[in-house]
Amino acid sequence: MKIRYLEETNDILSLAKKYRTMFLGNSSVTHLWGTVIDEALVSLGGKATLHQIYAEVEGRRPTKTVHWKAQIRKVLRKFYRRVAEATYALEPRPIPVTQLSMSF
Secondary structure (H helix, E strand, O other), X not given: OHHHHHHHHHHHHOXXXXXXXXXXXXXXXXXXHHHHHHHHHHHOOOEEEHHXXXXXXXXOOOOOOOOHHHHHHHHHXXXXXXXXXXXXXXXXXXXXXXXXXXXX
């Protein structure tokens, strides 16, 4: 497990600065993939098929795991809105109550 973590850390450090800065200070692999998927979906207009997401992420993966497509599918199923067969969209994120303005 420790070797895998070190390999993933090295993979992250070798990313382009735009992607690398997304991951610094975060130890959650799920969060890493979620951030990459967010960026891919934004680049693809907010909605994309699974194959479009694969094409966008390929070459920018946060780790070199051979199971990267399975990791993307897992994160998509858990955290993103499916809008059609094998098509996902960014889910609108609710604003936390603590950030709402209470000015009347």
